Every structure is written in structure tokens, then in C-alpha cells.
Amino acid sequence: MLRVENLRKSFGGVVATNDLSMTFEKDSLTAVIGPNGAGKTTFFNQISGSLRPDYGRILLEGQDIVGLPPAEIVRRGIGRAFQVSHLFKTLTVEESLRGALLSPLGKSLRMTGRFPLRETRDRAYEVMDQLGLTSKADVVSGNLSHGDQKLLDMALALVLQPKVLLLDEPVAGMGPEEREQMIETVYALWKQGGLTLVLIEHDMEIVFRVSQHIYVLSYGRLLAQGTAQEVRHNPAVIEAYLGTPKETHA
Numbered sequence: 001m002l003r004v005e006n007l008r009k010s011f012g013g014v015v016a017t018n019d020l021s022m023t024f025e026k027d028s029l030t031a032v033i034g035p036n037g038a039g040k041t042t043f044f045n046q047i048s049g050s051l052r053p054d055y056g057r058i059l060l061e062g063q064d065i066v067g068l069p070p071a072e073i074v075r076r077g078i079g080r081a082f083q084v085s086h087l088f089k090t091l092t093v094e095e096s097l098r099g100a101l102l103s104p105l106g107k108s109l110r111m112t113g114r115f116p117l118r119e120t121r122d123r124a125y126e127v128m129d130q131l132g133l134t135s136k137a138d139v140v141s142g143n144l145s146h147g148d149q150k151l152l153d154m155a156l157a158l159v160l161q162p163k164v165l166l167l168d169e170p171v172a173g174m175g176p177e178e179r180e181q182m183i184e185t186v187y188a189l190w191k192q193g194g195l196t197l198v199l200i201e202h203d204m205e206i207v208f209r210v211s212q213h214i215y216v217l218s219y220g221r222l223l224a225q226g227t228a229q230e231v232r233h234n235p236a237v238i239e240a241y242l243g244t245p246k247e248t249h250a
């Protein structure tokens with residue numbers, strides 16, 4: 001579904017992504033992990049077109065999307081939720097979602113038939129139901145709890161029916177209960193099928209629990225990849241990500 005090849009991006013002397021090649025299979029749930037500053041968000045920024053790679057290809061269903069404007073990338077089926085959400089704080093949840101559908105991009109998507117032209121209200125409610133936001137339909141976005149703002153951010157990507165959904169730390173800043181709820185919502189969403197999900201997440205327990213495949217970044221490079229089991233026991237990962245293993249009883 002999505003493949004990146006030799007992706008490289010530097011900021012001055014910092015090589016934020018260094019020759020990254022990764023594959024995201026259709027309908028898979030893949031996690032991208034790594035310590036702070038490893039290049040995870042920069043990786044997403046290149047896929048979503050907000051940053052142009054210095055080098056490399058990003059293939060969506062075989063077509064290179066490097067250099068396309070972000071709106072065109074969304075139109076082709078890549079949706080994204082942000083580490084820090086971008087909401088219209090004065091609109092209600094329903095208004096925000098209908099606004100996304102009524103935007104030029106939303107309109108063009110509905111009319112070109114990626115999904116049937118429907119009442120924006122119906123589509124907004126469909127997505128709110130999927131994410132458990134229906135009871136908040138009339139709440140002004142700025143008044144939502146942190147967790148619900150993250151859900152709305154995700155809903156805004158989802159309402160345009162992406163093929164690939166990029167989630168940058170969906171449980172960041174949440175308490176344990178909210179965290180658990182969010183991860184269950186995300187997992188249930190993915191289980192419904194038809195969505196290739198890429199998750200950036202710091203919480204290793206969550207990552208190991210839900211991901212089919214994990215890519216580990218460190219200083220912009222791909223340090224390791226594999227299943228939870230493979231990654232969990234990889235010595236390089238343990239050292240780079242979890243810190244040097246503590247000497248017990250030393």
C-alpha cells in the first residue's frame with residue numbers, strides 16, 4: 001500500500017531521517033517507535049507532504065507522491081492526525097467534521113466517488129459513532145477534554161475516508177484510563193478493516209500489544225524491525241530505546 005525508499009531529510013547538520021526504507025502492507029497496523037528526536041514526526045511530515053525529502057521516494061499504491069501538495073496527498077488517500085492537534089476551537093464537533101467535508105478537498109473527494117456523495121451530517125455521525133464522539137456532537141471543540149480533542153483530530157482525518165491513516169502519538173498526555181480507551185478505539189477502528197494504519201507511539205506496551213510490525217528508529221536511521229517479539233528482544237533496541245539494561249543487584 002505504502003512504501004518509502006531511501007528517505008532522507010536533513011535540517012542543517014541534523015540528519016532527521018537517514019536513508020529510511022519501509023513497507024506498510026495494505027490493511028496492516030504498523031508502529032514506528034524510537035526515542036525523542038529519532039525522526040518519527042519528520043518521517044510523517046514527509047509522507048503527508050508538509051516536508052519535502054532531500055532524497056528518496058514515497059510510493060502510494062506504486063505511485064511516487066514526493067513533491068505533491070499536501071492536499072493532493074490527502075486526496076490520494078493519506079490521512080493524518082497530529083502530535084499536537086490542529087482544531088477549529090470555536091466550531092462544535094459536528095460542525096468541524098461537516099466543515100471538513102464541505103471544504104474544497106472534501107467536496108472533490110465526495111464528487112469523484114471515492115465514497116458516495118452523502119449528506120455531510122450522515123457522514124459526520126458515522127465517524128463520530130466509530131470513535132465514540134456522538135455524545136459530544138454539539139460540544140465546542142475548544143471545550144473538549146484533551147482525549148476528545150485527539151479523537152476529533154483523528155475524526156477529521158477519517159471523515160475523508162483515507163486508505164492510510166498516520167497517527168502521531170494518539171495517547172500522548174493522557175492518563176491511564178483515557179489512554180486505554182483511546183487505544184481500544186484505535187484498535188477497533190483498524191479491526192473494522194479497509195484501513196492501513198501507521199502509529200507513532202512511545203508507550204511500548206501499547207505498541208507490542210497492537211502492532212503486527214514495528215520499525216524502530218534511532219538518530220534518523222532504521223535500527224531494527226520485526227514483530228513485537230523480535231523487536232522486544234533485540235539488544236540494539238533495548239540499548240537505544242529502553243536505555244542500557246540495568247545491572248541488577250549491582
Ligand SMILES: Nc1ncnc2c1ncn2[C@@H]1O[C@H](COP(=O)(O)OP(=O)(O)OP(=O)(O)O)[C@@H](O)[C@H]1O
Pocket residue numbers: 011014015016034035036037038039040041042043083
Ligand atoms: N523543522 C525543523 N527544523 C530543524 N530541525 C528539526 C525540524 N524538525 C525536526 N528537527 C530535528 O530533527 C530531529 C528529529 O525530530 P522529530 O521531531 O522528527 O523527532 P521525533 O522522533 O518525532 O521526536 P519526539 O518523540 O520527541 O516527537 C530532531 O533532532 C529535531 O530537532
Ligand SMILES: [Mg+2]
Pocket residue numbers: 040041042083
Ligand atoms: Mg514526534
